[in-house]
Amino acid sequence: MTTTTPAPYQLITGKLLVDGRGGRAVERGAVLLEGSKIRMVGAVNEVAAPEGAPVEVHDFPEGTILPGLVDVHTHLNYPGDGTHTDDVMEEEDDILLMQSIVNSRLYLAKGVTTIRDNGAKNHTTLSLKKGIARGLATGPRLSICVNPLTITGGHMWQMGAEADGVDEVVKGVRRLVKLGADYIKVAVTGGTTKTSDRNRAAYNLDELKAIVDESHKFNRLVAGHAHATAGIVNCLDSGIDMIIHCSWNDADGGSTIRPDVVERIAETGSWVNPTLDQVFGAPREKLQEKADTVGLDAEERERLDGWGARMEDRLGQIEQMVKGGARFVTGTDCGWGPVPFSRIHKEMDLLVQGGLTPMQAVVSATQDAADSLGLLDELGTLEVGKVGDVAVFNGEPHRDVNDIVNVAGVFHGGVRVV
Ligand SMILES: [Zn+2]
Numbered sequence: 157m158t159t160t161t162p163a164p165y166q167l168i169t170g171k172l173l174v175d176g177r178g179g180r181a182v183e184r185g186a187v188l189l190e191g192s193k194i195r196m197v198g199a200v201n202e203v204a205a206p207e208g209a210p211v212e213v214h215d216f217p218e219g220t221i222l223p224g225l226v227d228v229h230t231h232l233n234y235p236g237d238g239t240h241t242d243d244v245m246e247e248e249d250d251i252l253l254m255q256s257i258v259n260s261r262l263y264l265a266k267g268v269t270t271i272r273d274n275g276a277k278n279h280t281t282l283s284l285k286k287g288i289a290r291g292l293a294t295g296p297r298l299s300i301c302v303n304p305l306t307i308t309g310g311h312m313w314q315m316g317a318e319a320d321g322v323d324e325v326v327k328g329v330r331r332l333v334k335l336g337a338d339y340i341k342v343a344v345t346g347g348t349t350k351t352s353d354r355n356r357a358a359y360n361l362d363e364l365k366a367i368v369d370e371s372h373k374f375n376r377l378v379a380g381h382a383h384a385t386a387g388i389v390n391c392l393d394s395g396i397d398m399i400i401h402c403s404w405n406d407a408d409g410g411s412t413i414r415p416d417v418v419e420r421i422a423e424t425g426s427w428v429n430p431t432l433d434q435v436f437g438a439p440r441e442k443l444q445e446k447a448d449t450v451g452l453d454a455e456e457r458e459r460l461d462g463w464g465a466r467m468e469d470r471l472g473q474i475e476q477m478v479k480g481g482a483r484f485v486t487g488t489d490c491g492w493g494p495v496p497f498s499r500i501h502k503e504m505d506l507l508v509q510g511g512l513t514p515m516q517a518v519v520s521a522t523q524d525a526a527d528s529l530g531l532l533d534e535l536g537t538l539e540v541g542k543v544g545d546v547a548v549f550n551g552e553p554h555r556d557v558n559d560i561v562n563v564a565g566v567f568h569g570g571v572r573v574v
Contacts, residue, residue, distance in 0.1 A: 163210050163211060163212040164190065164191065164209065164210060164211075165188060165189065165190055165195070165205040165206075165209050165210065165211040165212070166188070166189040166211065166212045166213075166214060166544075166567075166570070166572070167186060167187075167188050167189075167203065167204070167205060167211050167212070167213045167214070168186060168187045168188075168189070168214045168216070168221060168546055168548065168565070168567065169184070169185070169186045169200050169213065169214070169215045169216065169221075170184075170185055170186070170215075170216040170217075170219040170220060170221040170548055171183075171184065171185075171216070171217060171218055171219055171220065172184075172185055172219075172220040172221070172552065172554075173185020173186065173187070173197070173198075173220070173221040173538065174220055174221070174222050174515075174518060174553070174554045175197060175223070175537055175538040175539065176222065176223040176518065176519060176522030176523045176536060176537035176538060177519070177523055177537050177539075178515055178516065178519045178523070181220070181552075181554055182198065182199055183199070184199055184200045184201075185197075185198070185199060185200065185221050186198065186199065186200040186202075186203035186221075187203070187221055187538055187544075187546055188203050188204070188205060188211075189544040189546075189567065189570045190570075191544075191570055192543060192544050192569045192570035192571075193541060193542065193543060193544055193570065194538060194539065194540055194541065194542050194543070194544055194546075195540065196540065197538045197539065197540060214565060214572065216548045216550070216564050216565060218550045218551070218564070219548040219549060219550050219564045219565065220548065220549055220550075220551065220552055220553055220554070220559070221538070221546060221547075221548050222267075222518065222522065222538075222546070222547050222548070222549065222553060223522040223523075223526075223535070223536055223537050223538050223542075223545060223546065223547070224267065224268070224269025224270065224296075224535070224545030224546055224547045224566065224567070224568065225266075225267050225268045225269065225270075225486075225500055225521050225522060225525075225547055225560070226268070226269070226270040226271070226486075226521060226522060226525035226526050226529070226531075226535070226536060227263070227268050227270075227271045227272070227486060227487055227488055227490065227500055227521070227525070228271075228272045228379075228398070228427075228429055228485050228486065228487035228525050228528055228529060229272060229274050229400065229429050229431060229487025229488060229489045229490075230259075230263070230271045230272065230273050230274065230487075230488065230489070230490050230491055230497070231273065231274055231275060231276065231489065231490070231491035231492045232255070232256035232259050232260060232271075232273050232276055232280070232281055232284060232491060233247075233252040233255055233256055233276040233277055233280055233281075233491065234255070234259075234491030234492050235255055235491070235496075236259075236490055236491045236492070236493075236494065236495050236496035236497060237494065237496070238442060238493060238494040240348070241312070241347075241348055241349055241492070242314070242349060242350055245277060245312075245314035245315070247277075249277060249278050249279070249280055252276065252277050252280045253280045253283055253284060256276065256280055256281065256284045257284060257287070257293045257295075259490075259491060259497045260284060260288070260293065260294070260295025260296060260298075261293070261294045261295060262496075262497045262498065263295070263296055263490070263497040263498075264294060264295055264296050264566065264568060264573055264574075265563065265566065265573070265574050266497070266498055266500065266560075266563060267547030267548075267549065267560065267563050267566050267574075268296055268500060268547075269296050269297060269535075269545035269547065269566065269568050270296050270297040270298075270299070270525075270526065270529070270531065270535060270536075270545065271296045271297070271298060271299070272298075272299040272300075272301075272338075272339070272379075272487070272529055273298060273299070273300045273301065274301065274304070274341055274379070274381075274400070274487075274489070275301060275303060275304040275312050275315055275341055276300070276302070276303070276315060277303070277314060277315045277316060278303070278315070278316050279302070279335070281298065281300040281302060282300065282302055282335060282336055284298065285298045285300060285336075294573070296568070297535070297543075297545070297568075297569075298338075299338040299339060299529050299531070300336075300337065300338055300339075301332070301337050301338070301339055301340060301341035301379075302317075302332050302335050302336065302337045303315040303316045303317035303332070304317060304341040304342060304343050304381070305317050305319050305325060305328050305329070305332075305340065305341070305342045305343070305367060306318055306319075306342070306343035306352075306358065307319075307320055307343070307358045307359060308320055309351040309352065310343045310346060310349070310351075310352050310358045311343035311345070311346050311347035311348070311349045311352040311354075311358065311381060312343055312347070312349055313349065313351065313352075314349075317331075317332065320363070321363065322362055322363055322366045325359075325363050325366050325367045325370075326366050326367075326370045328367075329367055329370040329371050329374070329376075330370070330374075333371075333374045333376060337376065338376070339371075339376050339377045339378065339379060339529070339530075340367065340371040340376050340377070340378045340379075341378075341379050341380075341381070342359065342364065342367055342378060342379070342380045342381065342396075343358055343359075343380075343381045344357065344358060344359055344364065344380035344381055344382040344387040344388075344390060344391055344396075345357055345358050345381065345382050345383050345384040345386070345387035345405075346358055346383070346384075347381060347383065348493075354383040354384065354403075354405060355383065355384050355405045355406065355407050355408070355409050356384055356386060356387075356407055357384055357386040357387045357390055358387070359390065360390075361390050361393055361394065364380075364390050364391070364393075364394040364396070365393070365394045365395075367394070368394045368395050368396055372395075377397040377398070377528075377529070377530050378396050378397050378398070379396070379397060379398035379399075379400055379429075380396045380398065380399055380400060381400045381401060382399055382400065382401060382402060382403075383401050383403040383405045384403075384405045384406075384407070385404050385405060385406065385412070385414060385417065386407070388402055388404070388417060388421075389417060391426065392417070392420045392421065392424055392426065395424070396426060397426065397427065397528070398426060398427040398428070398429060398485070398528055399421065399426050399427070399428050399429070400429045400431065400487070401429075401430065401431055401435070402421075402428050402429075402430055402477075403435070404473060411469065411470075411473075413473045413476055413477075415476070415480070418476060418477050418480040418482060419480060421477065421480070421482045422480050422481030422482055422483075425483060426483075427483050427484075427485050427524075427528040428477065428482050428483065428484050428485070429484070429485050429486075429487035429528075430474060430484065430507075430510075431487060431488070431489040431503070432470070432474070432503060432506035432507065432510070433488055433489070433495055433499060433502040433503040433506055434488065434489035434490075434492055434493050434495045435470075435489075436463075436466070436467050436470055436506070437499075437502050437503075437506055438493065438494040438495045438499065438502070439493065439494055440460070440463050440467070441494075442494045443456060443459065443460050443463075444460065447460060471506075471509050471510045471511075474507070474510030474511060475510055475511040478510060478511035478512060479511070483524065483528075484507060484512065484520050484524075485520050485521075485524050485525045485528045486500065486503050486504055486507065486517070486520045486521035486525055487503070487525070488500055488502075488503045500521065500560060501553075501557050501558050501559075501560035501561055504517040504518070504520070504521055504557040504560065505517075505557050505558055507520060508557060514553070514554055514555055514556060514557050515554045517557050518553055518554050518557065522536050522537060523536045523537045524536075543569055543570075544567055544568075544569055544570035544571075545567065545568055545569065546565075546566070546567040547563070547565070547566050547567075548563075548564040548565040548566070549561075549562050549563060549564060550562040550564045
């Protein structure tokens with residue numbers, strides 16, 4: 157990865173251009189950057205720097221030009237190697253910050269130019285964000301929650317933002333805004349944190365409403381981690397902006413989709429980030445790998461054998477939600493569990509298996525992801541005036557999202573970084 161000072165004008169040309177808005181790909185497309193911004197977009201014969209101006213040309217004869225990708229769900233503190241969250245959270249902040257620096261550099265090199273971090277310990281992502289701004293580290297544009305709000309002992313409580321009751325959660329939101337939170341993340345239900353219960357609501361509705369109202373007062377969007385259906389319903393009743401996981405868990409641990417609730421998700425326009433790779437894709441690969449090498453114990457063998465059926469059920473839920481009009485965004489949950497900062501194409505591929513077209517999956521990782529973060533005015537599509545975040549992939553990601561592994565070039569704020 158190299159970083160050089162850009163010429164005043166840079167012309168990026170490729171075999172195809174996909175602007176992130178879902179329309180047809182442009183044959184022989186081009187983007188003209190002026191400094192850190194997009195100045196022109198279109199077919200190569202229509203896009204040129206002003207007569208006589210110095211221009212640096214980056215040609216990708218096999219490449220499709222896309223907006224820089226946006227991942228709405230990452231955990232920079234986490235190693236993405238399967239380490240349990242309770243163990244990761246035992247680490248010192250210094251180690252977590254170093255892991256975050258490594259992850260952010262890796263992800264930018266994969267063509268992901270904007271990420272939303274969904275929860276980190278203490279001030280580690282704040283420090284990273286400041287470090288990137290000062291040139292001490294390299295990484296995508298960061299939208300951070302600092303720490304997720306959670307009930308006492310709730311999911312991710314170790315990160316530093318336990319709050320109970322209306323007064324405490326209101327104070328919690330104000331404290332996070334004061335620190336520099338770009339949005340507010342809430343553990344609406346439990347998760348894999350051992351002291352929490354993923355099949356039950358954590359916050360009561362009055363607490364959740366207070367969080368959402370207070371956050372919106374300060375112009376901050378709110379994203380809620382919700383595995384249990386009771387939590388999904390609370391998300392909708394509180395007017396939350398994004399539902400994460402949306403696993404439809406019953407109190408007894410089963411999973412049953414509720415068509416009446418799907419209808420409400422579509423009506424309210426809440427974004428849904430189902431984290432399919434983190435829950436279903438990457439763990440299966442990991443287990444299969446173990447089966448092929450050291451072998452599995454009886455419990456693991458049973459889990460692997462039942463995987464196909466569980467996966468089919470989950471993809472069936474996604475399909476039902478897609479048909480019902482829910483709006484999906486790409487968010488990998490990378491760092492968490494066995495998901496390293498290198499597999500955004502896997503999440504997109506699973507969304508395609510769940511019923512999105514490959515082009516819709518691209519839109520879910522560009523335009524719609526940016527929209528769901530409240531950043532669409534600045535980025536997420538290749539349009540004049542937006543920041544010069546551009547990623548080029550060899551192949552045709554709008555036809556096969558797995559081509560996203562073939563990174564050919566990455567521009568971040570007008571600077572070529574790959
Ligand atoms: Zn997460």
